[in-house]
Amino acid sequence: MKLDIVSIFPEYFAPLEISLLGKARRAGLLDVAVHDLRQWAHDRHRTVDDTPYGGGPGMVMKPEPWGAALDAVAPGPELPRLVVPTPSGRPFTQATAAELAGEPWLLFACGRYEGIDSRVVADAATRMRVDEVSLGDFVLAGGEVAVLVMVEAIGRLLPGVLGNAESVADDSFAPGSMESLLEGPVYTKPPVWRDRAVPDVLLSGHHGAIARWRRDEALRRTARHRPELLARLDRDGLDARDRAV
C-alpha cells in the first residue's frame, strides 16, 4: 500500500518509522511519503492560512497551496483515495479501517486551524474519491494525530504486517463473530498475581469452553461499556445462549 500525507508539521509522522509500521515499511509492505504543505505556498512567509469569510474566530487554510499540493502528489492518471480527518466527517470505525486497507493508495490531508477551505475537497472530489472522516465526537488541534491513528488502524490490517494474522479476527469490532462486540479480558503468566487468579477455564485446555467463556465476557463487557452495540446485535447476532448471559 502507498500512503501520502500532506501536513504543515511533517515531523509529526516520525512515529511511522518505528515499531509495527516501521517494520512494514522496511519490509516493503507500506510505502509512506510525507509532504510539507508549505512547499506549495510561494509567498515570502509561505502563508497557508487566512481569515474566514463571514467572520468568526480562528483562521482557515487557503485553497491555493492545498490545490497545488494535491495536484503535485496525485497528478493522475492513477489516483488515490483522499482521506481528510475532520470532526464533521463520517465515523471512522474498524469497518472503515478494513475498507481503506483494501485500497492500493491513500492520500491523507491534515487540516489545521478551523479547517481547510471547503472548495479544496469539492475540487478534489471531481478527480478522486474523498472521505471526510471523524475519529470521534471531539476536536483536535489538527489532523496529524488522527492520521497517525488511522494509519496504524489500517496498516495493522495489511497482510504480513501483524505476526499473527489471526489476532485481527478476535479484535473488538472485527468483521464476523466480534462485529459490534468489545473484546473481553485477557491474561498471561503468572497464574496468580496479588491473590488474583486467572479464570480456571483458561487453564483447562478445553477450547470449546474457552471460546464460550470469551464470548460471554465479550457480551458482558459490551453490555457494560457499549450497550447500544448490543442493540445492533440483538436483531440477528445473538443466539439463545448469548441472551442468557
Ligand SMILES: NC(=O)c1ccno1
Ligand atoms: N474528531 C476528529 O476526527 C478530528 C480530526 C481533527 N480534529 O478532530
